[in-house]
Amino acid sequence: MASVKGDCVVLVRRLSPTTTEDSLREFLGTVGDISHIQFGRDCLTGELTGNAHCAFRQCSEAVQAIAELNKKSLDGNSIEIMEIPKSNLLFSIKSESPPDNTARTQTIIQSPLKLSLFSGEPKPKGGEVPFEMWKHEIRCLQLDDNCNAQSLVRLVRRSLRGEAGQLVLNMGIDSSIDQILDKLEGFYGTVESGAVLLQQLYSARQGLDESITAYSARLQLAIDRVEQRKGISPTAKDETLRVVFWKGMSDESLKQAIRHKYEVVTSFDELVRIARQQEQENGEFQKFHAPQRSRQRVGGANAQTVDTEVDLVKELREVKNKLKEMEINSCSSNVSGRPNNDSSNSRPYRPRPRGPCYNCGQPGHIARECRIPPPPPPAHYPPHPSHFPSPPPLFPPIHSSSSNVSPQYNSPLNEGRPLPRGGQ
Template sequence: MDFIAKLGIKIPNAVIVSGLTGSEKDDDVFDYLRQCGTISRTLTVDDSSSAFYQNCVVEFSSDLAVQELTPALPYLYPSAENPDVKYCVRALTDVYTKTVGGSVTDTYLTELKTLAKLSGKDFEEVLREVMSKFEESMGSVEAAASPCPNNDTEPTQSVGFPPHHLDNPHSPKLVQSPNPSSLKLNQKPHILSQTDLVSPEVQRIVVEHVVKTTEKTSNGHSTLRLRAFSGRNPRPYPEVDYETWRSHVDLMMGDTSLSNLEKTRKILESLLTPASDVIRPLGPDASVDDYLRLLESAFGTVEDGEELLVRFMNTLQDPGEKPSAYLHRLQVALSLAVRRGGVDPRERDRQLLKQFQRGCWDDNLLTELQLELKKNNLPTFAELLLLLRIAENRQEVKSTRMRKHFSATKQKAASHEQTVTETKMDFSETTSNTLSDLKKQVADLKSQLAAVMKQKKQTVPKKNQTTKPDHANPEPNLPSHSRPSSRPKPWYCFRCGEDGHIVANCESEPNPALVEAKRKELKAKRQIWDRQHNGSASLN
């Protein structure tokens, strides 16, 4: 604070302002200070090594302005344009006394140590002598101040950084009425004495607060109840199975705010017959661990950890099951194996990820999530479940868009069919034309047949020559109606393998396995057809 002495600043008449932004917004705080009194000059600290760098010292022409501001200092003044910008106004007397006084005290103690060392006395003895002089000086000051106890105005005192001003800068008095004229002069903060703290009224208020807080906490815990469990098979609707009930109990056991008595009471309230009959011989004085150990023996799984691990390894995804549902089943099976000691709890996430990769049949999903790359940074069950649900939702949205797109295409085909239906209005006329054409063709065939029969009669041999009936030598060019009309053709969709539609109208998911099976069936039918017709051709 050497710049204060160099510049000749009157410390009782000045305040120091921090939090300046260097913009026009800083004019708000200076306008506020001008309401207290006339400002003679403002000085900005340019020394970068100083703790008050870029702070501004505002010096008033009179110390009355500082006396008017003293009850509210230190004061946080919010900017009118930007509430996030706040300026801290402090009395320069307090800052200077704290900063320079601390430095002077350290220097003085160093000199006292040097004096004790040179004089050969103990430092404590020298310090006691100095403290006795301080007490004498304080006594003389009090004696000088005692003759005037009835003064209406007390001398200006430093408030010494009251913490309540900094903790609550936006008090109603300062924010609602920023005008310093409305502040009371020489207002002192109320400080409770030791007698006030031990008074019966204060103790009664503290005890009532503690009791109400305890009752509120107890009432909050009393509303938490465990689901009912009886151990019946089949399980009634409102009840849960043992594994679910035990997971809820484990969660409750981790609650440190509940006492052992409350935990025992909640467990007993959740048990119904015959589960309650199992623990009845233990009596009400048994511990929670005793109850759980007996219930585990009666209703828990009896398979050891190795068997449960084998069951977990054999858990595969069922047809039509979503990957997220499959992960849920894996988690349940893995929890049983961990509880029975079949899997190390530290290997829980690794085993879950490994088995999911083995048992999930959706290779596209595994490739999309890149689970192979997550072995070094194993995801937890919750993280992996979230990834699966996001991927499933993405696929579902895509399928929905595809169905909407194909349904819109079908509407165009339906309108085309409607156009074809409208052309059927001339059906009777078209039918009559077709019948007339067919009649002409039949007449032509009859005339051709008559000409052929007449030609045969002319070439008939003599009576002693026998001729075979016409049905014995059929014309080789006549078609055989006993043969199939054509070679078997595909009757299925090349995309999903289902019957009744083609790829252009397919809305189902691709099914390569079914398509391959239908293709093999078509190939077999064609081979049978080829053998039959090739054999018939060789016989003819």
């Protein structure tokens, strides 16, 4: 937090890196008396930002500096002199009157307060946070002496979005922070009892692809909710986490590697650190001893190292393409009479001329495509079946010597026609 004493403060921008406090005071002193100068610095690197806050003893001098010295050159740079933005002037502290009955004020300049966005969505996105985190930020701002209740209410209302903002909108403009939090707690806060949350914690298990860091963080957040709902005492948290963490680990090899540490270490944080270290060592060991794929050199003098599996895949793809081409060529040859091995011939395919038609005798088409009606067959060809004599019977008639048999049974039943094979 940067503090500048005095009422009449101006912001000087685009200062040269070579500009010092003495040179700036001498430059601004042409219009009035300077009481305080403070240069801006980067919070991470500590380098000068090219800005400075300068406080005059009288407001008329500050107004004169903005009107006369703006856009003037200082150390080779054209500087800008402007008023301090109201968003940076958060509050003014007025001290008690000194013995000479002259009032003094102190203006504190700092960055404006910020609060994360909250909309009530199950999956926060776009800078939004869950309800518990948003509520925790508000509790922290309530403990800040530099933030009053009215400013915090406005900040909370600006941070609400979507459905949560509509709920607070209908509460009225006189609602306090506690009333807003109680309202949203019923909609988005934790409603399970401490016993139910504790049972969920006991049944927690590590996922197959879940790391030790994610698993331990999930357990820590779960037991924090249990404590908030009065489901567990603060003294029993660490031991409960240690037992649940150990029983829920899915990697048996990692579990066996740190078993001796589990029996000795009594802190959950220390056990998590040991498990993460062992997990990292196992991952590096498996990565170092992973089986290397076989490689071979091809190409003679300019040989290059290629992967055998990649070569096999390429060869298999070429074989599939050739088989597909052969299948297409065989289908086309069945339709047009083109031979199957024409794909290897670079010459264009030319269909052979068709022979003479058996119907009309003209070349260029075949008999089933001929449009000329066929000539009538000759009278002697083919001969009618009635012209052939009837064939003799396959079996001669049987004559019985008995007198009581009628004569019609002496001849076969199918006389003049051939009998089935094996029948009489």
